[in-house]
Amino acid sequence: MRRPLLALLTAALIGTGANAIGGSGIALAAETQAPPELHWSFEGIFGTYDRAALARGFQVYKEICSACHSMNLMHYRNLQDIGFSADQVKEIAASVQVTDGPNDAGEMYERPGRPSDTFKPPFPNENAARAANNGALPPDLSLIVKARKGGADYVDGILTGFADPPADMKMAQGMNYNKYFPGHQIAMPPPLSDGAVTYPDGTKATVDQMASDMSNFLTWASEPKLEERHFIGVKSVLFLIVLTVLLYGVKRKIWAAVH
């Protein structure tokens, strides 16, 4: 081949792509369905978050999920990104009591939360969480979207994928059938039901709506810098294209002597 350059580069690109696809994530069990691919506002190079959805998702988390799931990497001050004002954030933080201390007498004490605190976990430690949930540990949700193959599609799938098990399937004690969970048996009972929360903006709280809002919220929790990343990314790539074109011009000019 006389032009190994192009062939090698193309092969390298394809190779990276193939390996990236092949080498990522837990392999779902052969019989587990992949969750349906949904369209999200944050997809694509110009993707942004839908702040209304994020606020609704936070409400669902606060009212339903936080009973079992911690989000230890989130601070109350992060909620300002969603659109809450500094005062609203203070109020949300102050609505919970957090353990602090020891005080001068050596005792731990309770105080209202502050914006700089992390989200109050439902259980003080892993053992307590397991004890309250038949030995299963409800995973921390701070990074759940990045920690699962399929990301937001997977989370949405899990939340909407509860169903009755097929006739030939024997469920283990206390487990629930879920279409998209690997192995189909998930310890979490269906957390969402129609009308479980009341959205202040009037949106109907169907299971699909709440699942979608949760997925949005959890994606933001996993990747709070997504919008900044896209913004800086677009600017950087455009800048680099301009610079590279100029450099090509300079290269041709200088090499004109040789050719």
Place this chain on the structure above:
Amino acid sequence: MTASATRPGFKNPIIRWIDHRLPVFSYMDHELNEYPTPKNLNYMWNFGSLAGFMLVAMIATGIILAMHYTPDATLAFNSVEHIMRDVNYGWMLRYIHMNGATMFFIVVYIHIFRGLYYGSYKAPRELLWLLGVLIYVLMMATAFMGYVLPWGQMSFWGATVITNLFSAIPVVGESVVTWLWGGFAVDNPTLNRFFSLHYLLPFVIVAVVILHIIALHRFGSNNPLGIDMKGKQDSIPFHPYYTVKDSFGLGVFLIFYACIVFFCRTSSGEPDNYIPANPLATPAEIVPEWYFLPFYAILRSIPNKLAGVIAMFGAIVLLALVPWLDRSPVKSARFRPVYRYFFWLLLGDCFLLGFCGAHPPEGWYVVASRLGALYYYLHFLVIFPLLALFERPLPLPRSISEPVLKGGAISGAAAPARALPMEKA
């Protein structure tokens, strides 16, 4: 006040004062400005400078990340998330560093295959090649240890699997593993020492890269025709020709790199590594980063643990031995049609092995890995030497300038029977 035959001394008196006592400026001037480079290098020669750029980028971002990272098993994972969420531009620096490893290996793999295609490893550049293999090994050690630092599930279990390989060593294997771990399993002592060594090795790589470049400058670069420069008509000064060409190449490379850092879905990495390390729960599939996959496939292709380890390390040893396995006096594959065919087979084989390494060792993947590993060994141990003995190469042009001056047309009484058109730079 050193002045070479072709250039006057430096004009700036401060530079002259320093240079007289510590001739760094004359040295740089000689090595970059005057250094004669073949005029026919194509874009495949850009990858050395790109690798150098990546080394600097990784060291710079790495030192900065180390300002915010905590190498303790209970704190490491959260410190990385602290970088991603709270440190100004931390998310960007982390993604640049993490995806930089991928870019570094892409660049180095192309650089290696360029060497294999054009015979850059042949005499008198054997030591240049060996230093390159040493750099490659150091890169792999650095990347492996770096991946452990975030202390995610894959960090922990990848470390467990790979360090456990050393138990295959007869007699002392278990002691070696305990020594590596600093305990009875991968744990905090392991993490701490990996952090220390991960910080150290890149500077060792810098030292070896300097030797690599000194070895390169001893005889100058190879070129697509594989024939030596015969005089001034065959060469051009490195600056400004190749500095500007390398800059342009860097621009193209950065566009690709930026797209991956800022937009690529896989830029955030393996999902399992976003779960904090749990010694009590093994992930369904333990997968190393893509640049290790071919070796991983070779390792798993042999059911015997020790044999698998030897086969894996042997693959790298074979790479080092290439200058002695391939004795053909013709350097460039441009003039070795049969060798060229096997080159593409080898490249395809590496992709096949990589693909197999990403999948569980079941069914057809096992068969393919074994065939792939077998071919890899055959290629180096059998095909290389046999080709050198039996291949009939195409006639070489008389000099580098000759095809260049001809400008694409075969004409003139002095043209060889099959002069190739000038390489598009």
Place this chain on the structure above:
Amino acid sequence: MADSVAPRGSHEGGTRRDFLYLATGGVAAFGVAALVWPLIDQMNPSADVLALSSTEMDVAKVEVGQRIKVMWRGHPVFVAHRTPEEIKEAEDVNVAELRDPQTDAQRVQKTEWLIVVGVCTHLGCIPLGTAPTDPRGQFGGWFCPCHGSQYDTSGRIRLGPAPLNLAVPPYKFLAATSVRIG
């Protein structure tokens, strides 16, 4: 690759060539600057540190004559609920005699609350005087055990090697007894 365009006239080619080099150099320089900024800014305080850069507290429980010590930006801050005698002492001092002349009014927003950074301006020890059993020195304020600096009821240096008064941090009363420091 045959570049069949004949070389341009030197003058015109020169200007065009220079412009290209200038433009490329300029764009590249801008790019380098844009790249370097994050490398520098990452060393500035991160979001979690900034979040702790101000602290709000309710001082209602601090009784008259009582003093407390709180942490702010890694340093202790003394919050003193001054008695009328302490206030009068602070206001009656002849400012001209002070090493670091400042009136009491310049150092407090509400006269009954004195809020100062509890770090001695000599070499950085933490002066005693907050706890009821601590020595307070001759001037009723604070006494630094390291080298003997003594501060008065307005936190001003009166005796000893310290050059300056105890620093007053930026603070604001959000309500009658709720204050935000920083």
